[in-house]
Structures are given as structure tokens and as C-alpha cells.
Amino acid sequence: MAKQRQSLLFLFSLITLLLSPLPAFSFSDESPTARRILVLVDDLALRSSHSIFFNSLISRGYQLEFKLADDPSLSLQRYGQFLYDGLILFAPSVSRFGGSLDQSRVLEFVDAGHDLILAVDSNASDLVRGIATDSGADFDEDPEAVVIDHLSYAVSDTDGDHTLIASDNLIKSNVILGDKAIEAPILFRGIGHSVNPANTLVLKALTAFPSAYSANPKTKLSSPPSLTGSSISLVSVMQARNNARVLISGSLELFSNRFLRSSVQKAGSKTIYDKSGNEQFVTEAAKWVFHERGHLKAVNVKHNKVGETTEPGIYRINDDLEYSVEIYEWSGKSWEPYVADDVQVQFFMMSPYVLKTMSTNKKGLYSTSFKVPDVYGVFQFKVEYERLGYTSLSLAKQIPVRPFRHNEYERFIPAAFPYYAASFSTMGAFFIFSIVYLYHK
Incomplete structure (x- = not known):
């Protein structure tokens, strides 16, 4: 009897679990904006250091759920249904996700039509680099390499190696970056990546200048850099064939409060902007990624x-x-x-x-x-x-x-008049020939 009660209790618990309601999803044809977003971070302190970006999403109605990237309870779906509409991956150094999440599950999430924002830094792990590669962005193979520009750098008292880039080389697209032009340069410190020119799905949203190159700033160059000039993409966007959207940034600091609120002066320019273009750039780009536009x-x-x-x-x-x-x-x-x-x-x-x-x-x-x-x-x-x-x-x-049915054609087709004449002339000639042959001696 005790075993039977245990079996019945287990069966009742299983039925209750299966019938429990799943979270409501708002991504549909009637309201296509992704609303529930999972944010994976290396350190929960990112919630405060990048709060301006996160608060801009919350103010527009998004529900953000923050978790550590190695949380053992991580899962993107349950019983065949996805729990989130979008994913923000701000965990560049994670070498292995927690729970049931892995690289293939992230790509499956995108293949199912969901959106992804991925930001890395110089500590990017092979796992995160692999996700970016499968999304069409190939980061520099040298793990110590960062983007350096000795001409288009941001004037700073502390940055002497010119790794703090001030770029305004933006994609010319109002649907991606909004109708209002971004006047101030965008601050970037991080690693560069390349995109395959034959891949029409991936676009460079923010590009380095011809004077930039990717290398380790702590060592002397022994060979030409693998990434140079305008071939270096700082931020790329991708829209898959199933309309899922992905943003890949080589800089996690690009989204930080420090960069969003910092003043900026580009080297060689006397113009000092009280505020960088980062906040406008990341806000407008996020609107596009999460289907608020286009x-x-x-x-x-x-x-x-x-x-x-x-x-x-x-x-x-x-x-x-x-x-x-x-x-x-x-x-x-x-x-x-x-x-x-x-x-x-x-x-x-x-x-x-x-x-x-x-x-x-x-x-x-x-x-x-x-x-x-x-x-x-x-x-x-x-x-x-x-x-x-x-x-x-x-x-x-x-x-x-x-085609036309037999009774839908015109009785007499003008183009066939020569054939009608030939038929009747043949019948008339045969009649005359018969009369002549029968009655002429």
C-alpha cells in the first residue's frame, strides 16, 4: 500500500507539473516586438555599470531577467516552447554555460526566429567566439589583439596606446539607426572582426577607419596584422533568412555607462562633444534588433x-x-x-x-x-x-x-479565313469535277 501511495503521489506531481502554465509570450504577428529577454553576464555588477542601456529597454516595456552565464538552472526552452523572445549575451569570458545551455542551443534559439545581442572584449572565450563565427563574424585569431588607430583615436589622459577609438563610420541606413543622425563619434575599445563580403546577411554597422589595425599593443609587430583598415568591423548586424536579428559588438564597454556619458574629442579635431554618440547608437541599434523598426x-x-x-x-x-x-x-x-x-x-x-x-x-x-x-x-x-x-x-x-473550352472559341476566326476559303474552294472544285466527269462525253 505504501508503494502504491508513493506511485500515485509521483503521478499526481508529474501531471501537475505538465499542466502548470508556461510564461506568456508576446512575440506574434499582432505584436512582433520581443518582450521577455534573458541577460547573461559574467558578473552581476554589470547591472549597475551598464544600467543606462538596460533601463532604456525596461522603459520601452521589455522584461529583463539577469542570470550568471554559468548558472546551473539556465535553459532557453521548456517542453518544446522557448521561455524568452531575445537573448543578450554580455559574458565574454564564459568558457562553458550552465544548465542545458551551450553553443548549439544558442544557435537553435536564433534559428527559431529569436534575436541576439552579443558583446565581447579582449577576454573573449572560444565559446563566445564560436557563436559569433556561426553568426557571420570572425574575430581576430590572436587572443591578445585589439583594435588600434593612431589617427582616429579619442583624446584621453590615460589612453596612450590609442586603443580607445572614436569612430563615426556608420552604416547609412535610417531603418537600422533611426532617422536622427548621430553627430558625436562613438567610443570603442575592444577587438575587431571581419565579415565575409559574399555574405549578404551580415552588415557592418560601425566600421574602423583605414588607419586602424588589429594587434597586441604590448608587443612589437613581427608580421603584418591580419586585420587592417576598413575591413575591420567594430559592430556588425545580421538578419537571418527567418528574420531573426543579431548584433555583434567587439566591445562590451561600448554599452557601459562610462562610455554612454563620456565626453569625446577625436584626435586632430578641435570639436569637443559633451556626450559621445554611444547612447544613441546602442539604443537605436537595439530597437532594430528587437524589431521595433523594420x-x-x-x-x-x-x-x-x-x-x-x-x-x-x-x-x-x-x-x-x-x-x-x-x-x-x-x-x-x-x-x-x-x-x-x-x-x-x-x-x-x-x-x-x-x-x-x-x-x-x-x-x-x-x-x-x-x-x-x-x-x-x-x-x-x-x-x-x-x-x-x-x-x-x-x-x-x-x-x-x-485553356478555352471548345464552345468558348469564336465561330469564325479572322486569322483562319484563308483556310476557310481553301476548304470551300476544294469542295466546289470537287463538285464541278464530279459533274463534268459524270455527264460530259
Whole structure:
């Protein structure tokens, strides 16, 4: 009896655990902004030293959960559901994550469509470097190397090795960095990385100047540096094909209160800025990473014959049809009409038979009309929209196209008049020949 009671108690506990509600998730088509974010740090003191950045996220409605990177209870998902919408990895020196978290789980998190901010410093471990490499950023192989610039450095009383960079070489994209220009240079101290030019998914958000190079400042150069000039990326962003977004920074100090509040003077310039551009840069970049900008959705995809409103199940060759779709952009709070002049639709079967640029009423509606090709088969309406900084749209709707039925053709086709004349002339000639042959002696 005691064993049976223990078994029943264990079964009851298991059922209770399975039926317990999981945390609510807000990342959806109706509200695409990631809300619950896990922040992994090496030291919980980062909560205060980087509080300005964290408080800016909290003020915009994000729920931040801070944990040590080696916490034994770490997990990104439970029962097949992810517990977080985004991940901030501010633990550059961690050599092994705690709990069930590892490099493959982090990449699986991104592959599932979730967002990641990763920042490192000169103490970056192989684990963190591996995550960055799999995200398209290759850090300098020399573990002691940092970015040095003897021309574009920030004037400082303590920095004599010119590792404190003042860069304003930013990506020219309003959707990534906002409409307001960043006037002050951005302070950076850390390691540089390179991106593969053939990889169109990774973009340099902050780039070093041609005078920069990556090396160990404590030793003399015995060979040319592996990373030099504008090939050094200080901060990169990546948008995966599933629209997950990643930011990779070679400097953890870039997000610190000290850099965000520090004044800055670039070497060779007499202009002294009371405040660096770091706060504006990291705030705007985080808005993009967590889908507060540049997130598109398409709704109300419709097609019908001209003059009709119902969607047919099949078209006939040479029919005149209309196609329309509504596209909206998330502003961080609501869906706003997306206005552009480069949205195209294809009428596709193996290859596009029709390619049309759609017109917009500037209220989110895109539409066009065209004639069905004189080819029957199974076609698709396809919209493949990709634009720098915006989430991609991929819409497809299948529709068959049939030929004319036998009773739908015109009774007499003008182009066939010569054949009609030939047929009747042949019959007339045969009739005359028969009369002559039968009755002429």
C-alpha cells in the first residue's frame, strides 16, 4: 500500500507539473516586438555599470531577467516552447554555460526566429567566439589583439596606446539607426572582426577607419596584422533568412555607462562633444534588433477578375485579373502603412511569365492588374520582397490556368479565313469535277 501511495503521489506531481502554465509570450504577428529577454553576464555588477542601456529597454516595456552565464538552472526552452523572445549575451569570458545551455542551443534559439545581442572584449572565450563565427563574424585569431588607430583615436589622459577609438563610420541606413543622425563619434575599445563580403546577411554597422589595425599593443609587430583598415568591423548586424536579428559588438564597454556619458574629442579635431554618440547608437541599434523598426507584415492578399470581387478557383488564358496586398510596418507601438515603390508581384510557373511593380495608395494597399498569359498550367502569385534593414516578405498563392473550352472559341476566326476559303474552294472544285466527269462525253 505504501508503494502504491508513493506511485500515485509521483503521478499526481508529474501531471501537475505538465499542466502548470508556461510564461506568456508576446512575440506574434499582432505584436512582433520581443518582450521577455534573458541577460547573461559574467558578473552581476554589470547591472549597475551598464544600467543606462538596460533601463532604456525596461522603459520601452521589455522584461529583463539577469542570470550568471554559468548558472546551473539556465535553459532557453521548456517542453518544446522557448521561455524568452531575445537573448543578450554580455559574458565574454564564459568558457562553458550552465544548465542545458551551450553553443548549439544558442544557435537553435536564433534559428527559431529569436534575436541576439552579443558583446565581447579582449577576454573573449572560444565559446563566445564560436557563436559569433556561426553568426557571420570572425574575430581576430590572436587572443591578445585589439583594435588600434593612431589617427582616429579619442583624446584621453590615460589612453596612450590609442586603443580607445572614436569612430563615426556608420552604416547609412535610417531603418537600422533611426532617422536622427548621430553627430558625436562613438567610443570603442575592444577587438575587431571581419565579415565575409559574399555574405549578404551580415552588415557592418560601425566600421574602423583605414588607419586602424588589429594587434597586441604590448608587443612589437613581427608580421603584418591580419586585420587592417576598413575591413575591420567594430559592430556588425545580421538578419537571418527567418528574420531573426543579431548584433555583434567587439566591445562590451561600448554599452557601459562610462562610455554612454563620456565626453569625446577625436584626435586632430578641435570639436569637443559633451556626450559621445554611444547612447544613441546602442539604443537605436537595439530597437532594430528587437524589431521595433523594420518589421513588415502582409495581410489581405486578394486576386480576382477585373470587374469582379470574388476570388475564382481557376483562371482562363487571356483573362484580365487584379492582384492586391496590404503591407504594414511595426512602429514599436502600432502597425503603420508601409510606403515604397519597389514591391513587385510575379505570375510564376517554373519561371516568371509576368513581373509587375505594384502601385500604392500610401495607406498600405498595393495593387496591380495584368492579363493572364496564353499558357495554361499551374501558376503562382509570388511576392518576394527584400530590402536592407527590413524583414523579408515571401508570399505565394497557387492558381490553375485552363485553356478555352471548345464552345468558348469564336465561330469564325479572322486569322483562319484563308483556310476557310481553301476548304470551300476544294469542295466546289470537287463538285464541278464530279459533274463534268459524270455527264460530259
